[in-house]
Amino acid sequence: MGTPLYNTDIIPMTSRPTLTVMDDGDYFVILDTSTGKISKILKTNIMTALKISYDNTTSGLTADTVQAALDELVVNLGSSDDAILALSGRLDTIEGMGEGSVAKAIGDAVSPIDTRVTYLESVSGHLYGVRMEKSSGICSPTYDAVGLSFRPQIDTITNPSDFSSVYPWRDIKTVKVDADKNILCTIDDASFESTVGDIMVKIPVFWHRYWTDASYEYYEISDTPRDGFFAGGFYNPDGTIRPYALVGAVKTSNDGRVPHSWTDTPFTHSLPLYSTTAGFQLDALNKSTISKWSNIDHQAYEMVWHLIFVEIGGYVISPNTNVLGFDVKGAIGQGINGMSNSYSASNVCTFATVGANTFIMAKTRSQYFKVGMLVQIGTAYTSQNIAANRYITDISEYDATNDIITVDGAVFTTTLTSTIATWAQPLPLAQLMALKNESGYVLQFGSNNQSHVCYRGIWDLWGNMYEWMSGLYRYDLQFYACFDWTKMNVNDPRGVAGWVATGIAPDIANGYLKTRQVYKGALGEIGLPSAVGAGSATWYAAYAYYFNSEYMGLRAVFCGGDFSSGVAVGFLWNGSSRPARTILNLGGRLIG
Amino acid sequence: MVNRKSDNKQFEIHGEYLHIYDTLTEIINDEQTEYEGELYVVKTDLTEQVIENNYPVMLSFLQKIREQGKQCLHTKDLAQTYLVATDYISNKCYELGLSVEQEHPNEFALRQTARQIVRHGWR
Secondary structure (H helix, E strand, C coil): CCCEEEECCCCCCCCCCCEEEEEECCEEEEEECCCCEEEEEECHHHCCHHHCECCCCCCCCCCCEHHHHHHHHHHHHCCHHHHHHHHHHHHHHHHCCCCCCHHHHHHHHHHHHHHHHHHHHHHHCCEEEEEEECCCCCEEEEECCCCCCCCCEECCCCCCCHHHHCCCHHHCEEEEECCCCCEEEECCCCCCCCCCCEEEEEEECCEEEEEECCCEEEEEEECCCCCCCECCCCECCCCCECCEEEEECCCCCCCCCCCCCCCCCCCCECCCCCCCCCCHHHHHHHHHCCCCCEECEHHHHHHHHHHHHHHHCCCCCCCCCCECECCHHHHCCCCCCCCCCCCCCCCECCECEEEECEEEEEHHHHCCCCCCCEEEEECCCCCCCCEEEEEEEEEEECCCCEEEEEECCCCEEECCCCEEEECCCCCEHHHHHHHCCCCEECCECCEHHHCCEEECCEECCCCCCEEEEEEEEEECCEEEEECCHHHCCCCCCCCCCCEEECCCCCCCCCEEEEEEEEEEECCEEEEEEEEECCECCEECCCEEECCCCCCCCEEEEEECCCCCCHHHCCCCEECCCCCCCCCCCEECCEEC | CEEEECCCCCEEEECCEEEEECCCEEEEECCEEEEEEEEEEEECCCCHHHHHHHHHHHHHHHHHHHHCCCCCCEHHHHHHHHHHHHHHHHHHHHHHCCCHHHHCHHHHHHHHHHHHHHHHCCC
16 A cells, blocks of 8 residues: 555644555555554545446436546537537527517517506506595595605795696796797796796696595596596686696786786786776676686686695694695795785874875884885875885884885875875795795795795785686575686676586685585586685685675675785685675786 | 684584694684684594593693694693603703702693593593
């Protein structure tokens, strides 16, 4: 066996110092000299493949040694180069993109599935909703609105509402249009401010539904047509559906007969106006006969408020723990509703002025006025017959107990019976540009409830000035509705073509609106006042006035609230007035 | 938050929810008499009679909880949440070697009441 290869005498750390390893040809021999025992280990590394047996029972090869098996495989594949080439060809099939590739095969299989999914999504679309529990007023989002957060913007746009990224809210856009409703530019265009045109908010078509059951009231918005849903606010008089609706960005700035809601050119402020002649409602209805423009009607109103209700339906106002109702004042902004002190018979002149553009009054009253406010000076606080539509440019001390207020424009004369008053306030262009199509307010006059409020580019839907709601009359309590604005101009809706008797005739005390009931017509639905008993921040969080038997005969509806309405503003409805009523806090909003 | 309404009820049960108002102030608005006050809304399963018995305590709890920026969703958690919201008082007094009873008698009494409610429930 020759010389020992290893001896544990020279292998350290062993516990068996008597082992000796020797080479014995095909074997290593291990001799334990302490016991005399010999062990043998086969040297497999020197065994030829020919000598190693091969079990061919599962492979199907005929070989019974490793050598023979390899030879048999090489014969099957050809040379090793051939084998590599064959394998790389298979790799091309796996990794490639062309005809016959795995990728193409998968692509071909997935493509029709993709098409099908796209089709199904287009059919099913998206559904955003909110439901309000009748018993508690608590609101909660439903369907695709779950998980989306509304965020109001204050002074500037910071973190937009989640709804700004989903249709239809995403595509609501402030535009300028000509008298034929052609869109000239959008608020995102550099030319927006210099373009002469009427400022409207373009709302893309969507389908909506308002319904109730014993426990809840539901508002739902769909981006595709669905059974039971209407495109209310988007129907033409012939029943076809427009791709978008135009809603005035601000209150109407003229008598409603011509399609303009913003008359300054170049403009800096909008000027909300009321009709001093026949009444805005009638002027607007006269205009509606040209079938191109109208005053806001109940369908446009419902459509816009669906957008609002669904968007704020999950917004918890601090410090509440629930959404207590559709409190737009708390969620978006108060709107101009707190100017009752500057609209008062108490704001009289204390020192007469001649040939000046100043007004001197007691400090106890001047405290309610701020630089930048639009004021009216007249022989009463409801009159502007001395100086109309003037901006306050300065307020300074006149003496220990009086201040002197300076306004812009031509000089005038005041007497001790002259009065200065704020009516509805114009919207500065800078505010419109600051919030664009988000929602919130830009603080002015240092007070939230003296600031304009914006819902997605539509300003002052609540507060500042009431607006008539066309197409909805009451006669002896019962509501009558018209869904075609070319037929809204009637003196009496009873039995007139285009008008329907709703069968709904609430007789309810004044109070904060708690629940509505739905009237469904052929081209839309209307939620009509049903019960009061809510609060300024709960349920509908706004007032319902005069839907009762004290106001019989023909009555129209106006909505929103004005500059001195206080916290009653919001989704406010008033059913007291005859259509021809003329009053300084009552105007309208153009739609097209 | 402030809520204005047409009646002067200090608390109302609407379905599963209890509305509790802080001092209601009378407001004359457009010839309508209204009432305005801070509103607290919590879920409840208590009867009107039990709420009637405990209304001032509930309001005190809710005021303090809101003042401390904490929230309580249900009347069953009201007393415990009040204790949590006022723990800082006893901790601070202990740290300064002061008597809670002498320094904050109102909270001291309310915390005792709260413990009773935690143990025995609203009655």
